[in-house]
Amino acid sequence: xxxxxxxxxFSASHYYHNPQWTHEENARVFGKCANLNGHGHNYVVxxxxxxxVDPRTGFVMDLKTLKDIIAVEIIEPFDHRHLNKxxxxxxxxxxxxxxxxxVVWQRIAPRFASGTNCNGAKLYRVRxxxxxxxxxxxxxxx
Amino acid sequence: xxxxxxxxxFSASHYYHNPQWTHEENARVFGKCANLNGHGHNYVVxxxxxxxVDPRTGFVMDLKTLKDIIAVEIIEPFDHRHLNKxxxxxxxxxxxxxxxxxVVWQRIAPRFASGTNCNGAKLYRVRxxxxxxxxxxxxxxx
Amino acid sequence: xxxxxxxxxFSASHYYHNPQWTHEENARVFGKCANLNGHGHNYVVxxxxxxxVDPRTGFVMDLKTLKDIIAVEIIEPFDHRHLNKxxxxxxxxxxxxxxxxxVVWQRIAPRFASGTNCNGAKLYRVRxxxxxxxxxxxxxxx
Amino acid sequence: xxxxxxxxxFSASHYYHNPQWTHEENARVFGKCANLNGHGHNYVVxxxxxxxVDPRTGFVMDLKTLKDIIAVEIIEPFDHRHLNKxxxxxxxxxxxxxxxxxVVWQRIAPRFASGTNCNGAKLYRVRxxxxxxxxxxxxxxx
Amino acid sequence: xxxxxxxxxFSASHYYHNPQWTHEENARVFGKCANLNGHGHNYVVxxxxxxxVDPRTGFVMDLKTLKDIIAVEIIEPFDHRHLNKxxxxxxxxxxxxxxxxxVVWQRIAPRFASGTNCNGAKLYRVRxxxxxxxxxxxxxxx
Amino acid sequence: xxxxxxxxxFSASHYYHNPQWTHEENARVFGKCANLNGHGHNYVVxxxxxxxVDPRTGFVMDLKTLKDIIAVEIIEPFDHRHLNKxxxxxxxxxxxxxxxxxVVWQRIAPRFASGTNCNGAKLYRVRxxxxxxxxxxxxxxx
Numbered sequence: 018x019x020x021x022x023x024x025x026x027f028s029a030s031h032y033y034h035n036p037q038w039t040h041e042e043n044a045r046v047f048g049k050c051a052n053l054n055g056h057g058h059n060y061v062v063x064x065x066x067x068x069x070v071d072p073r074t075g076f077v078m079d080l081k082t083l084k085d086i087i088a089v090e091i092i093e094p095f096d097h098r099h100l101n102k103x104x105x106x107x108x109x110x111x112x113x114x115x116x117x118x119x120v121v122w123q124r125i126a127p128r129f130a131s132g133t134n135c136n137g138a139k140l141y142r143v144r145x146x147x148x149x150x151x152x153x154x155x156x157x158x159x
Numbered sequence: 160x161x162x163x164x165x166x167x168x169f170s171a172s173h174y175y176h177n178p179q180w181t182h183e184e185n186a187r188v189f190g191k192c193a194n195l196n197g198h199g200h201n202y203v204v205x206x207x208x209x210x211x212v213d214p215r216t217g218f219v220m221d222l223k224t225l226k227d228i229i230a231v232e233i234i235e236p237f238d239h240r241h242l243n244k245x246x247x248x249x250x251x252x253x254x255x256x257x258x259x260x261x262v263v264w265q266r267i268a269p270r271f272a273s274g275t276n277c278n279g280a281k282l283y284r285v286r287x288x289x290x291x292x293x294x295x296x297x298x299x300x301x
Numbered sequence: 302x303x304x305x306x307x308x309x310x311f312s313a314s315h316y317y318h319n320p321q322w323t324h325e326e327n328a329r330v331f332g333k334c335a336n337l338n339g340h341g342h343n344y345v346v347x348x349x350x351x352x353x354v355d356p357r358t359g360f361v362m363d364l365k366t367l368k369d370i371i372a373v374e375i376i377e378p379f380d381h382r383h384l385n386k387x388x389x390x391x392x393x394x395x396x397x398x399x400x401x402x403x404v405v406w407q408r409i410a411p412r413f414a415s416g417t418n419c420n421g422a423k424l425y426r427v428r429x430x431x432x433x434x435x436x437x438x439x440x441x442x443x
Numbered sequence: 444x445x446x447x448x449x450x451x452x453f454s455a456s457h458y459y460h461n462p463q464w465t466h467e468e469n470a471r472v473f474g475k476c477a478n479l480n481g482h483g484h485n486y487v488v489x490x491x492x493x494x495x496v497d498p499r500t501g502f503v504m505d506l507k508t509l510k511d512i513i514a515v516e517i518i519e520p521f522d523h524r525h526l527n528k529x530x531x532x533x534x535x536x537x538x539x540x541x542x543x544x545x546v547v548w549q550r551i552a553p554r555f556a557s558g559t560n561c562n563g564a565k566l567y568r569v570r571x572x573x574x575x576x577x578x579x580x581x582x583x584x585x
Numbered sequence: 586x587x588x589x590x591x592x593x594x595f596s597a598s599h600y601y602h603n604p605q606w607t608h609e610e611n612a613r614v615f616g617k618c619a620n621l622n623g624h625g626h627n628y629v630v631x632x633x634x635x636x637x638v639d640p641r642t643g644f645v646m647d648l649k650t651l652k653d654i655i656a657v658e659i660i661e662p663f664d665h666r667h668l669n670k671x672x673x674x675x676x677x678x679x680x681x682x683x684x685x686x687x688v689v690w691q692r693i694a695p696r697f698a699s700g701t702n703c704n705g706a707k708l709y710r711v712r713x714x715x716x717x718x719x720x721x722x723x724x725x726x727x
Numbered sequence: 728x729x730x731x732x733x734x735x736x737f738s739a740s741h742y743y744h745n746p747q748w749t750h751e752e753n754a755r756v757f758g759k760c761a762n763l764n765g766h767g768h769n770y771v772v773x774x775x776x777x778x779x780v781d782p783r784t785g786f787v788m789d790l791k792t793l794k795d796i797i798a799v800e801i802i803e804p805f806d807h808r809h810l811n812k813x814x815x816x817x818x819x820x821x822x823x824x825x826x827x828x829x830v831v832w833q834r835i836a837p838r839f840a841s842g843t844n845c846n847g848a849k850l851y852r853v854r855x856x857x858x859x860x861x862x863x864x865x866x867x868x869x
Contacts, residue, residue, distance in 0.1 A: 018582070019541040019544060019545065019579050019580065019581050020526070020580040020581075021540070021541060021578075021579050021580075022577070022579075022580070023577050024575070024576040024577070025576070026290070028198050028199060028200050028290070029198050029199060030172040030197045030198050032201075032558075033358075033359070035357055036357070037356075037357075041237055046358060046363075047358075047366065047512075049238070049239035050239060050242075052240065054172065054240065054241035054245055055172045055197055055199070055241055056170050056171050056172050056199055056238075056239040056240060056241065056243045057170060057171060057172040057173075057197070057198055057199005057200055057201075058170050058199055058200065058201050059200050059201045059290050065580075068540060070539075070541045070545070073463075073464075074459075074460055074472060074473075074537060075459070075460070075536060075537030075538070075539035075541055075542045076539055076541065077541055077579075080180070080577070081474065082236055084555075096191070096198075097191035097192065097198040098192075098194065098196065098198060098296075099172075099196035099197055099198065103198045105194055110359060111358060111359030112359070113354075113358070113359035113360055114274065115305060115306070115354045115359055115360065115361055116354060116359045118303060119303065119354070122515065136329075138309040143536060147309070148163040148170070148201050150307060150308040150309070150469050151305075151306070151307050151308070151364070152305075152306050153303055153304065153305050153306070153361075154303065154304040154306070154349075155303050155304075156302070158302075160866070160868075161825040161828060161829065161863055161864065161865050161866075162862075162863065162864040162866075163824070163825060163862075163863050163864075164861070164864070165860060165861050166859070166861070166862070167860070168862040175642075175643070177641055177642070179615070179641075180641075187643060189642075190645075190649065211827070212823075212825045212826065215745055215747075215748075216743075216745070216756060216757075216821060216823070217743070217821030217822070217823035217825055217826045218823055218825065219821060219825055219863075221756075222861070223758065233752075252643060253599050253642060253643030254643070255638075255642070255643035255644055256589070257587040257589060257638045257643055257644065257645055258638065258643045260587060261587065261638070282819050292591060292592040292593070293589075293590070293591050293592070293648070294589075294590050294591070295587055295588065295590070295645075296587065296588040296589075296633075297587050297588075298586070300586075308567070309740055310858070312766050312767060312768050313766050313767060314740040314764065314765045314766050314767040314809075315767075317500075317501070319499055319500070323500075330500060330505075331500075332507065333806070333807035335806060336807055336808065336809075336826070337810055338740065338808065338809035338812045338813055339740045339765055340738050340739050340740050340742040340806075340807040340808060340809065341738060341739060341741075341765070341766055341767005341768055342738050342767055342768065342769050342860050343768050343769045380759070380766075381759035381760065381762055381766040382762065383740075383762075383764035383765055383766065383852065386764045387514070387764055390533075394501060395500060395501030396501070397496075397499055397501035397502055398447070399445040399447060399496045399502065400496060400501045402445060403445065403496070403728060417508055426850070432738070432769050433450070433734070434449060434450040434451070435449050435450070435506070435565075436447075436448050437445055437446065437447050437448070438445065438446040438447075438448070438491075438502075439445050439446075440444070442444075452716070454624050454625060454626050454716070455624050455625060456598040456623045456624050456625040456667075457625075475664070475665035476665060478665055478666065478667075480598065480666065480667035480670045480671055481598045481623055481625070481667055482596050482597050482598050482625055482664075482665040482666060482667065483596060483597060483598040483599075483623070483624055483625005483626055484596050484626065484627050485626050485627045485716050503663065509698075522617070522624075522625060523617035523618060523620055523624040524620065524622065524623035525598075525623055525624065528622045529622055564645055574594070574596070574627050601784075601785070603783055603784070605783075606783075613862060614789075616746060616791065673857050678785060679784060679785030680785070681780075681784070681785035681786055682731070683729040683731060683780045683785055683786065683787055684780060684785045687729065687780070704740075710867040717734070718733060718734040718735070719732070719733050719734070720731075720732050721729055721730065721732070721787075721791070722729065722731075722732070722775075723729050723730075723867075724728070724730075727729075
């Protein structure tokens with residue numbers, strides 16, 4: 018059993034806003050992040066998969082496949098986008114680092130189901146860095 | 160003569176748009192950056208000053224003064240903001256890395272004029288990193 | 302359940318010395334670190350908390366609260382200090398990376414007890430980097 | 444119980460090739476990595492040990508011992524080498540990041556057996572970074 | 586006048602060998618780098634161009650053009666290659682960091698001549714990192 | 728002409744104190760750095776030399792020689808030391824980043840004089856990072 022991790026980056030805007038709260042309450046809870054003009058980050062997404070090493074290839078799973086999953090499911094829809102306005106999940110969910118990690122998991126998890134070309138590798142963890150000093154880890158729900 | 164550099168970070172949104180062009184021309188020139196919903200970055204601003212070392216302090220200039228200049232003139236008005244919408248210079252100028260470097264220079268340069276508490280240090284360079292792999296340097300106009 | 306991590310830095314001096322040993326024994330075990338004049342590091346402290354995401358905020362816990370806990374309990378008493386001379390725990394304990402991780406845990410753990418404003422988040426891990434190439438992880442005692 | 448991690452670097456060449464496959468099959472599976480002229484990386488090896496802190500030293504284990512184990516068992520035989528041609532394990536195994544992690548584990552694990560000068564510390568994890576964006580973790584076999 | 590820099594990475598093998606010297610002389614001068622099996626690095630190439638900012642775009646030059654120049658002239662022929670065996674210039678030249686910087690300059694400089702789509706930007710500097718701790722800068726010949 | 732740069736690290740303590748000032752004046756000017764218990768940093772020293780590439784070796788100068796100069800003149804006397812107490816120059820000079828850069832220059836410059844084994848390479852710049860966000864550059868006196 019080996020754990021394999023790959024990172025990729027996307028640049029996106031977001032803001033924090035709970036529509037059930039007043040402007041003042043949003044400002045009190047979210048501070049500068051409540052600015053509805055939005056602000057942005059160079060996010061880093063790190064995906065970890067776990068599995069046995071195929072003795073023919075030395076791979077837990079094909080790295081091009083893993084790269085493609087991240088590119089198609091995450092980078093393409095998130096990069097150079099406004100998360101609140103252009104990623105459907107964040108119409109309902111505040112796009113915090115925590116929620117982005119969970120949404121990334123939900124988007125890519127089906128690609129690791131049995132019968133796909135992932136060599137039996139399981140999705141183990143999604144980590145999202147909002148900055149180098151702030152990051153969230155999500156391992157799915159048991 | 161010693162050159163002293165200090166870095167700070169701000170998170171901001173921007174988009175690239177020339178109002179004199181059609182939507183198609185903006186998209187052709189600016190690609191994904193033309194998305195008017197905006198996207199964002201963790202920018203790094205690096206300010207370099209040059210001067211003689213004061214033998215009493217060992218400083219080219221007081222570092223708290225330098226930190227305050229960056230905080231008041233740049234971080235406060237740029238951090239967690241939308242550059243196009245909230246920083247007046249970028250109502251006219253496209254907020255490219257190049258133009259951000261020049262605008263930062265113009266904002267902080269008066270603080271290094273004679274008679275200020277900068278110990279005679281001169282502003283030498285402003286560097287802006289949009290990502291770790293893309294940055295612009297501006298040295299003022301001779 | 303999401304794990305949220307935040308980093309902060311402090312600059313401090315330390316030396317390694319066991320008062321029950323001779324000078325020679327200290328030098329043999331601790332090498333250059335036994336120099337009683339002290340030496341120093343830019344330490345990085347990384348605190349990880351675990352909890353459920355509050356659907357109203359998208360937060361495991363308020364990040365300003367987490368930042369304040371680290372600032373008040375760790376950065377203020379450790380930054381620009383001599384750990385052996387100014388942090389009481391290290392009058393008895395050698396301030397190795399391992400022991401610093403455990404002391405940081407003990408200092409901040411009470412702030413995550415029930416009834417505090419941490420939204421039920423639990424302290425999960427304290428990581429201390431002495432340099433980018435050397436770090437210790439502490440998860441508390443079961 | 445504290446987990447202590449130390450990093451070191453080595454520069455090495457490798458290529459990916461399964462001798463039971465045709466040239467075309469190797470190219471299809473391994474892409475640019477199948478180039479038999481080889482290419483190379485600045486690898487980072489990160490070794491994590493776990494144990495109790497010795498109250499006399501504040502150490503999980505002596506860091507010079509850990510550094511020496513990595514230097515003698517890994518850096519000396521791997522650095523400035525061609526992994527396929529000069530490291531015996533990779534005559535049979537494709538030197539992927541996954542397999543390098545497992546081989547490093549096998550080489551250093553005996554050094555942490557009881558009776559050695561590791562203070563009872565156990566080898567917990569070997570992490571290999573091929574690039575900053577791609578890494579493998581191996582925890583041994585249960 | 587603004588200076589704009591972009592980084593990219595390539596992984597390659599090399600060795601140091603002067604065919605006019607004996608094996609012993611190569612070993613004495615080049616140490617571990619003389620190993621003819623080759624070793625490798627994750628190289629970083631950083632290209633800096635200088636020019637005036639086009640007021641219509643805010644660009645010194647189009648960044649996609651700069652990215653394409655680096656991709657076509659450097660990454661494609663260097664990445665996942667053995668520099669001595671697959672890059673013609675290094676049949677004659679030892680592929681040191683210094684010589685790689687000069688060869689990169691020679692390969693990309695014609696792309697910045699007048700009449701190209703570089704908006705009048707001049708090539709200013711090529712920097713090559715062999716590791717994060719070792720790099721060479723080349724500014725062309727006056 | 729190529730510029731070659733090499734980095735190395737040292738961990739040291741220091742404090743800022745002007746003996747001609749009162750305690751209050753030191754505290755006012757130097758803030759937390761005036762704490763006479765000292766604090767410390769992981770310093771990075773980056774030395775840049777300039778010269779022509781020797782066609783036999785591809786080197787501006789032998790990198791082992793450069794590494795040895797830094798090790799003998801800087802790392803050995805500075806690493807795991809208290810700069811104020813153990814480096815003679817800082818009995819008189821405040822060990823600011825600026826002054827450390829100048830002292831490093833003075834210590835290593837004689838090693839690049841004609842007749843030494845530096846292949847005619849000239850010392851061009853000394854850069855000292857106190858933290859990743861604060862650094863000083865010194866180019867000698869004309």
